[in-house]
Amino acid sequence: MFPVSSQKKHWLFTDEKEIAQLREQANAAYIVKHGSHMTKEKRENHFLSCQEEESLLRYWEISMKKFCKNFNPPMPKATAATSLHYFKRFYLRNSVMDYHPKYIMVTCIYLACKVEEFNVSILQFVANVNGDKEKCCNIIINNELLLMQQLDYHLTIHNPFRPVEGFLIDIRTRFPSLENPDDLRPLIDEFLEKVFSTDAVLIYAPSQIALAAILHAASSTKANLDSYVTDLLLSREQLKNIVAAVKEIRMMVKGIPATISVETMKLLEKKLEKCKNPENDPDSDIYKQRMEEMIDEDDISNNKTYAKLTHSQSECSNDKILDQIFDQSICN
Secondary structure, eight states: OGSHHHHHHOOOSHHHHHHHHHHHHHHHHHHHHTTTTTOOOHHHHHOOOOOHHHHHHHHHHHHHHHHHHHHHSSHHHHHHHHHHHHHHHHHSSOOTSSHHHHHHHHHHHHHHHHTOOOOOOOOHHTTTSSSSSSHHHHHHHHHOOOOOOHTOOOOOOOHHHHHHHHHHHHHHHHOTSSOOOGGHHHHHHHHHHHHSSSSGTTSOOHHHHHOOOOOOHHHHHTOOOOOOOIIIIIOHEEEEEEEEHHHHHHHHHHHHOOOOOOHHHHHHHHHHHHOOOGGGGGHHHHEEEEEEHHHHHHHHHHHHHHHHHHHHHHHHHHHHHHHHHHHHHEEE
């Protein structure tokens, strides 16, 4: 139930301003940590600004959608939507400079497959990835726990798809004036696709987003659902706040920024290459050394565990031998 969910309690924010502040804090924290020895002018030239980070995130969100859309076997809409929720939440607390979106992106999608019970093995998953599949496996395995920690293990996501179905059933049942509510589906799906390019899912309840999608589709086809909303769906007390929320969601969709050009993207990636954290970059020597050290530590730990187990089994065997000798002496 959404009203008592972790999503409502921990991951719904007041407005876009609050979300922007969280992203600014993540950006500033990274710059303070890695650029304290630099002058202000050098920091501004060296590190990504908050606006530049947002441009990169928009680009990678589009890449996520394309990846999910082209996934084989076909990926359910709810799985793709859940992965976008995870991605948006992660970068409320972390800078693009700390963790490159292309690595977090695949981890978010893989985790969403698990949570939404879209059963694909990691080998099936990476078969959809262009490039080094073994490297992708390692990236997902190394980042999965980090991602869950940054999400505070709040993994259940309430998406607007079920509320849409509920509204359509209700319209068919109680509002016969609209003859074929299912004719609205293509426009509803198109609207919801665009919603995930905004921060609406971090501000509004799934039911509000679903209602905004249905009213947008109805308006686009000249269908009138005003009396359904005012007379059947909402009470007078609810009407003002819900209508305001629906209007704001539709405005957010209408105001989606243009996608950055390929040239701009290349410039930002080039700048990111210089200021990213090498400790979290799978291609860096520091990262590879850290992974090797972790593997060595695991090997040492496993060897110690094996030694203890062997010693324990040896003692157990000795005890059994002594028991047998003792039993034989009694019998004799």
